Amino acid sequence: MTCYLLPIENPEARYTLHVLRFNPETDEKPYWRSYQVPFVSTMTVIEALEYLWDQGEYIAFRTNCREFTCGSCAMLINGKPQLACDTILQDDMRLEPLSRYGVLRDLVVDTEAIKKKLKDVKYWPVSANREKNFTVPPQVIDAYGQIYSRCIECACCLEACPASFNEASRFDGPMYALLLARAANHPLDAMNRIQQASERGIWACVSCFECADVCPLDLSPAKEVAKFRRKAITQSLKRPFTFRKDKRYE
Amino acid sequence: MTLQVDQVYTTDVLVVGGGAAASMAAISATNEGADVLVLDKGQLGKSGCSPNAHGGMALYPKHENDSWKIHFEDTLMSGGFLNNQQVVRVLCQKGFRFVSLLEQFGSLFDRDADGTYSVRQFGGHRYKRSVFSGDETGHEMMNGLRREIARLGVKTRDEVMVLRLLTTDGEICGALALDIAKGAFIEVRAKAVVLATADGSGIWPAAAERQRGDGYCMALEAGAELADMEFIQYHPTHAWWPYGVRGSVSESFRAEGGYLLNSEGERFMLHYDPEQKELATRDKVSVCIYREILAGRGARHGGIYASVTHLPPDHIEKRLRVIFRKYMSYGFDIRKQPIEIRPRPHYLCGGVVANDRAETRVPGLYAAGAVTAGVHGANRLGSNALVDILVFGDIAGRNAAHRAGNVDHKRMNAKTQVEKEIKRVADLVAKSAIEPVWTPILRRRHFEMMDRYVGVLRTDEGLRHMLAEIERTQKEDLPNLSIRDKSRRYNFELRDALEMQLRLMVEEMSTRAAVTRTESRGSHFRDDYPKRDDRQWLKNIVFFKKDDQLVCECRAVEMSVMDISELPAYAALDSPWH
Amino acid sequence: MNEAPQYPKRPGVINRFFRRTLWGEKMNLGAYMWGLQRVTGLILLVYLLLHLYILSSIFGGARTFDQTVAAVDHPLIKLLELGLLGTVVFHALNGLRLILMTLFVELDQKILAYGLGCATLIFVVVSIPFVW
Numbered sequence: 001m002t003c004y005l006l007p008i009e010n011p012e013a014r015y016t017l018h019v020l021r022f023n024p025e026t027d028e029k030p031y032w033r034s035y036q037v038p039f040v041s042t043m044t045v046i047e048a049l050e051y052l053w054d055q056g057e058y059i060a061f062r063t064n065c066r067e068f069t070c071g072s073c074a075m076l077i078n079g080k081p082q083l084a085c086d087t088i089l090q091d092d093m094r095l096e097p098l099s100r101y102g103v104l105r106d107l108v109v110d111t112e113a114i115k116k117k118l119k120d121v122k123y124w125p126v127s128a129n130r131e132k133n134f135t136v137p138p139q140v141i142d143a144y145g146q147i148y149s150r151c152i153e154c155a156c157c158l159e160a161c162p163a164s165f166n167e168a169s170r171f172d173g174p175m176y177a178l179l180l181a182r183a184a185n186h187p188l189d190a191m192n193r194i195q196q197a198s199e200r201g202i203w204a205c206v207s208c209f210e211c212a213d214v215c216p217l218d219l220s221p222a223k224e225v226a227k228f229r230r231k232a233i234t235q236s237l238k239r240p241f242t243f244r245k246d247k248r249y250e
Numbered sequence: 251m252t253l254q255v256d257q258v259y260t261t262d263v264l265v266v267g268g269g270a271a272a273s274m275a276a277i278s279a280t281n282e283g284a285d286v287l288v289l290d291k292g293q294l295g296k297s298g299c300s301p302n303a304h305g306g307m308a309l310y311p312k313h314e315n316d317s318w319k320i321h322f323e324d325t326l327m328s329g330g331f332l333n334n335q336q337v338v339r340v341l342c343q344k345g346f347r348f349v350s351l352l353e354q355f356g357s358l359f360d361r362d363a364d365g366t367y368s369v370r371q372f373g374g375h376r377y378k379r380s381v382f383s384g385d386e387t388g389h390e391m392m393n394g395l396r397r398e399i400a401r402l403g404v405k406t407r408d409e410v411m412v413l414r415l416l417t418t419d420g421e422i423c424g425a426l427a428l429d430i431a432k433g434a435f436i437e438v439r440a441k442a443v444v445l446a447t448a449d450g451s452g453i454w455p456a457a458a459e460r461q462r463g464d465g466y467c468m469a470l471e472a473g474a475e476l477a478d479m480e481f482i483q484y485h486p487t488h489a490w491w492p493y494g495v496r497g498s499v500s501e502s503f504r505a506e507g508g509y510l511l512n513s514e515g516e517r518f519m520l521h522y523d524p525e526q527k528e529l530a531t532r533d534k535v536s537v538c539i540y541r542e543i544l545a546g547r548g549a550r551h552g553g554i555y556a557s558v559t560h561l562p563p564d565h566i567e568k569r570l571r572v573i574f575r576k577y578m579s580y581g582f583d584i585r586k587q588p589i590e591i592r593p594r595p596h597y598l599c600g601g602v603v604a605n606d607r608a609e610t611r612v613p614g615l616y617a618a619g620a621v622t623a624g625v626h627g628a629n630r631l632g633s634n635a636l637v638d639i640l641v642f643g644d645i646a647g648r649n650a651a652h653r654a655g656n657v658d659h660k661r662m663n664a665k666t667q668v669e670k671e672i673k674r675v676a677d678l679v680a681k682s683a684i685e686p687v688w689t690p691i692l693r694r695r696h697f698e699m700m701d702r703y704v705g706v707l708r709t710d711e712g713l714r715h716m717l718a719e720i721e722r723t724q725k726e727d728l729p730n731l732s733i734r735d736k737s738r739r740y741n742f743e744l745r746d747a748l749e750m751q752l753r754l755m756v757e758e759m760s761t762r763a764a765v766t767r768t769e770s771r772g773s774h775f776r777d778d779y780p781k782r783d784d785r786q787w788l789k790n791i792v793f794f795k796k797d798d799q800l801v802c803e804c805r806a807v808e809m810s811v812m813d814i815s816e817l818p819a820y821a822a823l824d825s826p827w828h
Numbered sequence: 829m830n831e832a833p834q835y836p837k838r839p840g841v842i843n844r845f846f847r848r849t850l851w852g853e854k855m856n857l858g859a860y861m862w863g864l865q866r867v868t869g870l871i872l873l874v875y876l877l878l879h880l881y882i883l884s885s886i887f888g889g890a891r892t893f894d895q896t897v898a899a900v901d902h903p904l905i906k907l908l909e910l911g912l913l914g915t916v917v918f919h920a921l922n923g924l925r926l927i928l929m930t931l932f933v934e935l936d937q938k939i940l941a942y943g944l945g946c947a948t949l950i951f952v953v954v955s956i957p958f959v960w
């Protein structure tokens with residue numbers, strides 16, 4: 001599927017691509033390197049990087065699906081977190097690894113922290129009796145179809161969030177909020193997700209909607225945060241003194 | 251590169267792979283009380299083609315006349331009766347349980363107003379029976395499985411490529427793996443191994459480009475048999491233009507009522523198959539499209555047009571949201587414009603021979619998912635694969651856990667195997683050939699040739715040409731295969747080169763099987779033998795290793811559940827497709 | 829990973845946003861609003877201290893206070909006063925906008941943001957005769 005297919009229209013048209021490279025074994029610090037790639041209309045950054053592989057420049061980057069369903073190719077493109085397989089190549093693009101996580105090589109970052117945190121927030125439906133029958137209201141199906149099922153956990157929104165700098169921040173980050181909302185909407189879930197979200201720092205969100213802006217799938221985690229906040233407010237207005245004591249939280 | 255094993259794991263069940271089959275096997279084995287380790291070449295849940303599967307899973311017989319028997323017949327007819335019938339029976343009977351199981355794990359699938367699952371029809375199915383979630387069913391399925399794996403706390407290692415299965419006295423005792431992240435070797439001692447490394451469609455220029463078929467070679471080396479390697483299914487509607495759009499335009503595009511049009515704006519499928527029209531089986535549609543293109547009625551960039559412009563726009567946005575969004579990001583509005591598609595390789599139907607208990611010929615080696623043969627026969631029915639990986643992932647996990655409970659760890663007696671494998675890697679790294687051959691160049695050439703000669707329309711001449719090329723590559727190019735990047739961490743060039751060495755074996759098996767089979771059946775269509783020949787070729791072509799030599803054998807299919815004569819209408823036909 | 833490779837510290841959030849704008853990737857309106865909210869907040873803080881300082885001259889007696897007030901009575905200061913008014917109104921309305929957006933999720937933040945910009949401007953213009 002790589003460049004043997006490249007229908008090169010104009011061999012003269014060459015675009016420059018700048019990549020921040022770093023090999024922990026040989027390099028002391030990262031350095032910028034520029035490459036020339038032929039340009040085909042609607043060619044994506046992934047294809048440019050693969051073209052470089054074919055030329056023998058093995059820039060390390062993760063990719064799998066090339067159709068934005070796996071979320072492994074997130075990187076900073078011109079400083080903006082984007083999926084490489086979803087970004088059409090332009091001249092003078094700058095590629096960097098995500099800055100929130102440790103860099104292992106070139107554009108590959110260490111995402112173990114995400115896995116750990118997902119475990120921490122219990123992003124599966126927490127339920128005492130999982131075998132029970134349940135009905136699902138149509139709006140939940142719609143919400144899943146339009147929002148929750150679509151998150152590919154690419155970590156672009158985490159990168160863009162000004163309220164959550166790293167995995168140790170008080171606010172976990174937009175992606176986790178969205179996944180919590182997903183779990184909260186699951187018909188089997190019996191955990192008090194509103195309180196959990198409060199404890200996980202949704203009140204630190206600055207509502208800048210930057211996460212919605214960078215999301216490659218046009219989801220809006222900030223909206224989920226707002227929904228959580230609204231629910232928390234209405235809940236505590238209804239039962240002003242019980243909210244904190246509510247022990248449905250495992 | 252350190253040339254010794256750096257890390258040794260001991261576990262009950264080792265699961266190789268990271269797609270849905272591997273996840274399901276890991277979950278079942280953990281539930282049975284075994285100690286499980288999952289090794290994945292990519293990142294768990296983000297690698298493989300499970301998250302990319304769009305369409306649906308055929309497991310919910312919603313129509314009152316529908317039953318497992320009809321699903322079974324559909325599968326057999328599509329597979330040209332080459333399927334392993336015991337396996338297909340299990341698939342059709344046990345499938346429906348898994349939707350609710352996945353929903354317990356955290357997925358949620360589309361439902362109708364009355365609360366039952368929505369279903370859609372795929373090509374070759376007689377009834378609507380595929381449960382879906384928009385057109386990202388596989389992704390939603392992985393969402394659930396990934397959550398369950400996290401909940402159970404299954405031990406997983408990402409970016410570890412298994413190189414070889416280790417055997418002692420013909421029984422599995424573990425595996426040797428290369429940690430891509432660190433460039434270190436890992437040895438795993440296990441009582442049972444579940445192989446779920448997916449098919450080898452990446453040997454062709456396919457959408458699932460990462461599936462390079464190393465699972466096949468590992469199983470073959472360990473002593474298992476491979477069958478049906480000639481059946482590479484071409485997905486008829488694969489994104490072709492605009493250029494950057496990747497991946498298949500899922501079958502839901504046709505299932506929701508999309509048309510295929512040639513350059514004269516004519517629904518040409520009406521001529522080829524007036525009954526099923528666009529929803530004929532994939533093998534047939536692919537050949538029809540190729541015929542149209544060869545007849546000069548192709549679209550502007552060499553594909554064929556596909557259009558949903560006649561459907562209501564909100565229906566498209568809801569039911570085909572991934573495709574819609576995919577094209578939208580390139581400035582293409584599928585609500586208003588037809589797109590250009592072309593058949594591309596999609597799924598290699600063959601693989602490791604496993605029985606209905608997911609056991610292979612090697613004691614202790616279980617195979618599940620796309621890596622196995624037998625379920626799909628000569629042609630996979632759309633949306634059967636996702637059921638296959640769930641059902642047999644589950645069975646393999648369970649049986650592996652049982653075995654682990656009953657046997658003890660073998661004394662590891664595989665030193666020569668480990669050394670041989672480490673030497674293979676070390677040689678590759680250390681080699682400085684005078685006329686080096688680089689992996690990408692070799693891979694590109696073989697991509698092209700496999701697509702041309704072992705593609706949709708095959709001829710004896712082309713296949714033999716390919717065989718000669720493979721032989722030449724093995725003799726001349728492989729010894730000179732070198733890598734430029736000598737570092738240890740994330741050395742993707744090394745990974746590709748290691749895969750390159752293995753894929754030639756798969757190419758050879760595919761081509762040899764295709765030469766041998768002098769008929770057309772399912773996705774194996776030969777221009778020189780365009781008819782199905784049931785008298786001679788109701789046989790599987792099986793490969794195995796005997797004294798380090800690849801042996802090819804034709805074996806008659808066992809009709810243990812249903813004989814072909816029970817479907818007289820089908821048996822009377824001599825068209826390769828159903 | 830135990831033997832984590834050495835990698836220099838990566839740019840912080842503000843630097844990141846700044847670089848991104850420099851390289852032609854525009855940010856979302858909300859992000860600029862967030863930045864403005866921070867900046868106006870800081871201005872208000874500085875002003876508050878200044879204000880307290882000026883007020884504290886009360887303790888020096890009526891004459892000192894009059895002197896201070898006379899020193900401050902200057903057209904430039906009046907202009908600054910107008911700016912301050914704009915800052916206060918912006919900050920307050922933006923805060924209100926955030927609350928509204930939390931309570932009514934479906935609101936369009938763009939309309940709100942432009943509306944609040946206009947409101948601030950109108951407020952400042954209308955209050956020119958009062959300040960002078």
Ligand SMILES: Cc1cc2nc3c(=O)[nH]c(=O)nc-3n(C[C@H](O)[C@H](O)[C@H](O)COP(=O)(O)OP(=O)(O)OC[C@H]3O[C@@H](n4cnc5c(N)ncnc54)[C@H](O)[C@@H]3O)c2cc1C
Nearest residue numbers: 268269270271291298299300305412448619620633635636
């Ligand atoms: C675009 C597309 C659309 C599809 N649509 C449908 C559909 O609508 N309906 C349907 O039923 N089916 C569909 N399929 C087919 C289906 O998705 C696959 O058959 C199925 O997902 C295979 O699952 P698996 O778990 O066996 O393998 P995969 O999910 O592919 O996983 C294989 C795993 O093995 C790992 N691996 C490989 N080699 C090694 C190694 N040496 N060591 C360690 N790990 C290794 C890989 O990293 C990967 O994680 C589609 C496939 C594609 C590509």
Ligand code: FES
Nearest residue numbers: 066068071073085
């Ligand atoms: S490669 Fe899968 S999201 Fe880009």
